[in-house]
Amino acid sequence: MLLLRGSRSSVVSTEARTLHSSSYHRKVVIARLTDLTHGQFNEVVQQGAAGILIFLPQNFTTIAPDKLKALMELEHALQEDAVPIPVYFAYETDELKDMYNSVQRTSDNGRTTSVAQELWSMLKASGFQLVVSGSQAKMISDVQLSSIQGKLSGFGVEEQLPTGVIVAHYDTFGISPALSFGGDSNGSGVAALLELARLLSRLYTNSRTHPHISVCILFLFRFTPLLFFSSSPEGSLLADSLFTMCIDSIGSGDDLYVHVSKPPREGSAAANLFNELQRAATRLAPEMRVSMVHKKINLADESLAWEHERFSMRRLPAFTVSHLPSHRAPSRSSIFDTANSLEKDKLARNVKVLAEALARILYNVTDNESSLQVFRSSLEDYLGAWVDLLSSQPRGAQLMAKGKAPLVSMLEQALSRHLKEVRLSTFQPDKRCLPRSCLLLLCCQCPPLGGRALSCTNSELVKRLSRPPHLAPVCCAPTFKVSEQPGA
Structure with missing residues (x-):
């Protein structure tokens, strides 16, 4: 019904x-x-x-x-x-x-x-x-949802290397689709993912700093991850991932919250990444606190609370990083969420914490070496430019469900500057699986x-x-x- x-x-x-x-x-x-x-x-x-x-x-x-x-x-x-x-x-x-x-x-x-x-x-x-x-x-009779996948291949035999996945959805929601600009949710997530791709690509293009872990970067249309779990190459890639980190609304706030459906097992890559996030925050932003929020998936709800729940339902180690303590925050789906809703200095701080934590996982540095800092340059200008651009155009899901929208082409080109393996995929939902x-x-x-x-x-x-x-x-x-x- x-x-x-x-x-x-x-x-x-x-x-x-x-x-x-x-x-x-x-x-x-x-x-x-x-x-x-x-x-x-x-x-x-x-x-x-x-x-x-x-x-x-x-x-x-x-x-x-x-x-x-x-x-x-x-x-x-x-x-x-x-x-x-x-x-x-x-x-x-x-x-x-x-x-x-x-x-x-x-x-x-x-x-x-x-x-x-x-x-x-x-x-x-x-x-x-x-x-x-x-x-x-x-109702639209022919819905086409686009996603973009890029990959940074690790050093070694590619088929035998572990993979980490970083995800951000690029569409927005509000009471009016053409007025939904999503500065914080999820313009900050898209900008952060582009910046992480740029920073990590520097490590992967240098033979002296080439990690032994591959990284898959995904721009998704909200609610499309289930389409990946099939016989496609993307499905097998996600199924074997060490962790899946979803980024949603990190452009403001004094703290970061790691939302999980099930607490990660001690010693796992996801648990180690959470610990590294806390250590990176302590070193780079002592005033910031990184904490874990556990919320079970409620299958009776009409929509899932966070993006990671789609992956967790497939028993994949996944979590969402956000400055919002709850999925019920009204700013997540509001026309009042504009470029003025976020603080670019805090966005840059949060991205740097994410980048440092990821780098320590990639190089298997899991002790308390406070002197290690991989990325030292300022990130605010690059992030600010992307947030301003993303927030200048509405990204309501209803406006972008007709195939390859201009924004999708722009994200594909931006990702191709830093990643060699970039693929655009278009999906058509099965009408038998309508929500x-x-x-x-x-x-x-x-x-x-x-x-x-x-x-x-x-x-x-x-x-x-x-x-x-x-x-x-x-x-x-x-x-x-x-x-x-x-x-x-």
């Missing part, structure tokens, strides 16, 4: 009202997210509104931390709802602010105003007709309008969605028009 969440409709053609109107029936309600509550949202839906247009702040950095946390919690509450009407989002530009104020004046008497009085106010004032044309959203959660998607942009109509070229209005998708649906692009109607 498929559980559908999110909006089930997309077409709109009616007048605009604000939350202060006495009736929402067959009207599009416009509201600022900072003014909206979950109860008000449900009331708008129950009163039979034709749609909702929610304005987002232009600059999230001006929002107080407590208010930002409340907005993230509201965002996640809305993600859980099944909504029968269209819901759109837009950044509040000056033009949209003028429109909102004009509509607000029509309803400035509040809910105490009678219907007759509100009708008279509507006739005297200017109104706005909101129109979204096009076909209704529908219980699936989503509907609709992307729409507001084009420039002439005459007295409002120009909304800086705002991108996108259909809101629900939980992180295992299967991405179709993206269509209708026209969104905001036209001003003179009063009688």
